[in-house]
Structures are given as structure tokens and as C-alpha cells.
Amino acid sequence: MIRWLILGVARDRTRLLFPWLVTTVGVTLMITLLGFIEGIFMGMVDMTAKLDTGHLRLVNKPFYEEEHLNPLDRALAAEKETKNWLTQNSDSKIQWTPRIRWAALMDVPDENGETRSQTPVTGMGLDVLPGNSSEINRLGLESSLVNGRLPERSHEMLAGYLLAESLDLEIDGTVTLLGQSFDGGFAADNYRVVGFVKFGVAAMDKKMALVDLGDAQTTFYMEDMVTDWLGFLPPKVPIFDYDKIKSDLQSKLTKWMQTPPGDWVEDDFPILLSVLDQRNMDQIFRTFLMVRKVLVVIFTFIMSLVLWNAGLLNGIHRYGEIGLRLALGETHGQLLRSLMIESLIIAALGCLAGSLLGGAFVYYLQEVGVNMGDAFVQTGMMFSDVMRGRLTPSGFLYGIVPGLAASVLGTLAAGAAIYKRSTAELFRELEA
């Protein structure tokens, strides 16, 4: 019977073309739109994770609560012991890396050693020296260089390109960082600026300087200390799994806290956070999920309406056939089922074409993206300049399911009219 129905669908363009077009266009739009929105959101998550929070973050609670002040005295001690514990106890998928968040006044001297310009900067100490750094790739520092080179030895610095412009920095020029050390004393250290970096996040390009982790420990007297341990998950790990991975590790951390490293005092015990716990990402994530649901419902509703009308027109076009089939002994239920099968066949073809087209659009948006840097220059949000789509199985699912559902709903609504009419009435219409 299904083969017989497929033949009918394939041969009757009036039955096939319009519903197929509606489904194709709807599914294409859904996949493209949702792929782009998901890409923007996940791009923001990844950008925030890479530059700021990690996907997971181990940090002292007091430091986290006052991190806008960069309270280095609440940094986390026992760097090496912590690293060993994290490596041994956390999921092998997670890459852990230490960082120091610092803040200081950056002073740029002239040829006489007098201050030529100065500004407060926020900075990051991280593994950037050649050899064992995963951070260079993670932050894409090589490709982000606007001028100069990456640090190769101690006390070399990278500066945000907008910061460099505002301070009129020169490559190979020296700057002095003036700040507060771990123990509340005065910290001052000279750095050689070797490169200007475009992070692609306006807030960071204007204020950020990067130095090697070891140099930051020296400058701020933080031997064997870091402010953060950031854990990074591979892209294939779904965002919905972050909380579970975090809570698994949290339970181990709670046990560890019963015999903590000697350098830790009780009120400095670390907490574990996921990216969703920070920077209001959870709220944004929930908004994203809601927007996705709303879009799915709206698209399904609109497509159902259109397909319902298409079904009604199709019913008029096929009055004769419907009357005949009932006369030959097909029940109303069988007839409705066969109309549903037909509509599902057409919807499947539409979903296939829509998936190919939508997938191609999202792939293009993923690989090429849309440069919206100008729009975000004034914002402090961690958006990449280039907005990209993201091709994911769930993106296809959210396109295909509404396509099929709309087809079923539309056919059911149109089929109800057939269901209500008596056989005799349909038969008279056939004979008319």
C-alpha cells in the first residue's frame, strides 16, 4: 500500500509540490535560524570560557565573591598539589590550566624614563611561553597577533591592540606594571611589549595585557599560587552535561576538603563553578532555550496552518478520488491514515531538502560567519567579532521535528473535514 501511495505522490504534482515547498522552506529557515542562534550563543559560551571562566573553574570562594577587586591575597595556594589532584580526579576529557587574574597600573615611560602615558589595566598570567603551552592555541594568540610576536622569554608581554593604540605603545618598548602584591605590599615590574593582540572582544582589546604565569607569580609575589584553575571541555561535550561533570567533581572535591593541602586555610577553600554559573550565562542559556522553543512552536503553528490549507485544497482537488475510495470500501480511518502517510512522505522529502539547504547555510555561517565587530565595539560582552552558526544534530532535529509535526497536524485538520462527511455525501460529490 505504501508503494502505491508513494507512486501517487510522485506522479501528482498538485499533491506534492506545494506541501513539499512549504516544508522545505520551513525546515530550511528553522535549521538556519536555530543554527545561527545556537552558534552565536555557543560562540559566546566558548569565548567566555576561553578568555575568562573556563568551562569549569576552581577558585577560592572569597576571591570569586570579590573578583572585581582582584584580591590576590585570596588566591589559591598549593599550585602543584592542586594540579596533581585535578589531573587524577577529574574526567580525562577536561584540560586544566592555571591562570592569575591581576590588575595594575600600566606606565609607559618616554626616552628619559618619565611617564609618557599610563592607564589601569586588567591582565592575565597564563602559560604563554613556548614549550608546554596549550593556551596559545586555545586563545588563538598566533592568529590574533596584529603586530609583533608571541612572548619567547620571561618578562615579555602581549597587549590588546586598542590598549596599545590608547597608550601609544611600541613593539619592543618597555612598560612598568605598578600594583599590589599577594601580601598587600607594593609590586612593580618591567615588561617588554612584544606583540599587540586582537582578542575580538572589544572589552579585552581595550584593557587586557597577557604575561606568562611564572612572571605574574614573580611580579605579584605569588609563588606556588594561582587565582584560578580553568577546566576546558572538548566542543563535542554538550552544554547540558556541564553541570553533571561539575557535580561529579564537586563530590570528590568535598571529600578532598577533609584532608586539604597544608597551605589552605578553611575559609579559603575553593569552589567549583561551571561557565553557566558565571557572567549571567545561566540566564542567557535559559533565554536561548526559551527562544528556541518559541521559534519551534511559532514555526510549527505557521507551517501547520499553511499545510492545513494545502490539505483542504488538496481535498477539493481529490474529492472524486476520496469518494471513490470510500465507495470501494476504504474506511474513513484508513483514508485518513493513508493521507497522513502521504503527507509524511512529502514532509520527509521536504525535511530532506530543507536539511540539505539549511545545513549548507549553517555550514557557511559556521565557516565564514558574519562580521559584526562594529556593532559590539562599545559593549563589554564577550562576543566574538565574527558571529558564526553552529552545525549540530540538535539543530537538524529542531528543524525536522516541526516539519513533520506541522505536516501531521495540517493533514489531521484537513482530514477532519473528510472524517465528518458521510460516505453518501462524498459519493454524491464523486458522481456530480
Next chain:
Amino acid sequence: MLELKNIGKIYHAGDQEFLALRDVSLKVETGEFMAFVGPSGSGKTTLLNLIGGLDRPTSGDIILDGINFSDKSRDELSFLRRKYFGFVFQSHNLLPVYSVYENVLFPLLLNGEKELEVRDKIMGLVEQVGLGPEAHKKPHELSGGQCQRAAIARALVKRPKLILADEPTANLDAENSYNILELMLDLNRKYGAAFIFSTHDEKVTRYLKREVRLEDGRIVWDREKE
């Protein structure tokens, strides 16, 4: 085989009532070749539709092989139509997107039969009605007579007890009408299915073994022919 007892049918149009059939009673035996004849509006088609379970009588009983159609549900009537009846219409009413072969196949698919198992049976029947070379042509590629032959094959394919034919020659020229009637008579003899026509075509009446004349919804006379 088939018995109609005091059949009445009233149609409603707004506040108006139209009495289409009144107190019609008759019996039809296996293998009959008969027709309801009479002028337009005499109730021929209505009676045919009631026999075929396409419509329900307002009063009276229709009993086929001991089964009373009057108290059956819509789905049960569909099942009975599938099992007992073949239909031939004034216009051939073939499904336009399907070939002759596929049109004939359809009633068997409704019965849940597999195409592979009935292919030979269908082709045999299609050849029997003289459409072997046209088996895979669509209705629009056939003449009116050929379409009606295909419709007859479709009506016969599940070997029904009764073939109901509503003005089957009305749209055909004389030659095609005779050919179709010869074919039906031949198949009536071969398969033993009873044929009941509604017609006012004199060409048809010549072939009939029994005529039932209706006027104003009543049987005026019912006579066997020699």
C-alpha cells in the same frame, strides 16, 4: 442472496422532505443480470446506493447473505462493501494518476493483499477485459470504452457477489456500449457475480435477464425476460 424489505428513503433539504423511495421490496439471487429502469428521479441510483451500503435507508431492511445492513456502523459498511460489492460508475472514475494495472490492484490492497501475490491474477483479468497491452497506461491515455473496461476489471478483481453498475453505458457510444455489455454478460457467466444496473438506456435493457421498473420511488413492475 439479497433481500430488500420495505425500503424507504427520505432526503431532507432545509425544511423540505423529498421522498426518494417508498416501500421497495425485492429479492436478488446469485448470478442475476438485472437492472432498475425508469426515468430520471425515479430512485434508481438511490436504490443502488442503498444496496451498496453507500447510504442508509430511512426505513426498511437490506439483507445480504443473512447480514442486515441497516444496523451496521459506517466502518462495518465499508468492510461489507469491500467484501461483497464491485462498483462500476457512469463515468469510469479511475484514479487518474495510476495505470490500469494499479487501479485494478487498489481494491486488493484495501483487502490487505500483497501486490506480488496478486500480480498474475490482475494481469489475467486485465487481459480478459481486453486491455493487456494497455495495462500500464494511465486513464488519460485510454478511450472511454477502454476506461470502462478497466473499471469493470477493478469491480471484478476481488470476486464480489454483486456488481452494482450505475448507468455504465451512459457516456459511451453505441459500439462501445455493446462491447461493454457483452463483456459484462460474459463475466457474469464466468464468475457468477450478480450484476445490478441502474439505466434508462435501451441498449442495456436488451441484454438484461430481469428488469425492475421504478417510478416516483416505487416499483411499478418487476419482470424476468426470456
